[in-house]
Amino acid sequence: DGGITQSPKYLFRKEGQNVTLSCEQNLNHDAMYWYRQDPGQGLRLIYYSQIVNDFQKGDIAEGYSVSREKKESFPLTVTSAQKNPTAFYLCASSYRQTSPYGYTFGSGTRLTVV
Amino acid sequence: GQQLNQSPQSMFIQEGEDVSMNCTSSSIFNTWLWYKQDPGEGPVLLIALYKAGELTSNGRLTAQFGITRKDSFLNISASIPSDVGIYFCAGQLSGGSQGNLIFGKGTKLSVKP
Numbered sequence: 423d424g425g426i427t428q429s430p431k432y433l434f435r436k437e438g439q440n441v442t443l444s445c446e447q448n449l450n451h452d453a454m455y456w457y458r459q460d461p462g463q464g465l466r467l468i469y470y471s472q473i474v475n476d477f478q479k480g481d482i483a484e485g486y487s488v489s490r491e492k493k494e495s496f497p498l499t500v501t502s503a504q505k506n507p508t509a510f511y512l513c514a515s516s517y518r519q520t521s522p523y524g525y526t527f528g529s530g531t532r533l534t535v536v
Numbered sequence: 537g538q539q540l541n542q543s544p545q546s547m548f549i550q551e552g553e554d555v556s557m558n559c560t561s562s563s564i565f566n567t568w569l570w571y572k573q574d575p576g577e578g579p580v581l582l583i584a585l586y587k588a589g590e591l592t593s594n595g596r597l598t599a600q601f602g603i604t605r606k607d608s609f610l611n612i613s614a615s616i617p618s619d620v621g622i623y624f625c626a627g628q629l630s631g632g633s634q635g636n637l638i639f640g641k642g643t644k645l646s647v648k649p
Contacts, residue, residue: 523584524571529578
């Protein structure tokens with residue numbers, strides 16, 4: 423079955439450490455996205471990529487970095503520069519950026535920094 | 537960036553009651569989508585709407601694409617405990633530079649058995 427997989431489900435890190443969240447899709451989608459979700463804040467766009475080897479900053483890119491070396495993969499690194507990294511992170515993909523079918527989301531990674 | 541105004545922010549209802557929520561914007565959309573997010577999971581698409589005035593149902597859920605193309609509504613009839621979660625609206629702007637989907641902030645639904 424096609425889908426989008428995020429791993430791990432739960433991640434704990436010490437303050438000051440970089441951490442990378444994995445996102446893989448086998449839907450043959452061109453576009454991929456990373457969102458951050460905090461209670462009551464809705465979904466805030468961190469980075470998105472419309473095609474391999476290209477990506478753009480979203481609304482809250484500071485303290486995050488991404489790469490898109492393969493169509494199937496869009497890992498997110500939360501760097502030590504991110505002031506409040508504890509959050510629920512969601513990865514999504516779509517056929518293309520303006521797909522009428524919307525986005526398919528992964529099941530999320532909950533990051534806790536202590 | 538662009539925002540969708542989704543209301544209410546939260547709802548506490550009794551099992552069996554009907555639920556209504558909506559999203560509004562000052563911009564025109566050519567697609568409206570409704571998602572549900574179960575606790576600790578990613579959002580899942582419930583209903584997609586593509587034409588002004590369109591009314592679409594998915595079981596006990598009914599959604600409408602507003603005539604002005606600036607709003608959308610979601611109704612849930614005869615709520616049950618598994619309806620608990622956060623419901624998001626999302627829209628695709630009309631026009632040449634459509635960009636990414638725009639999401640509302642969500643309506644958190646709690647159902648008392």
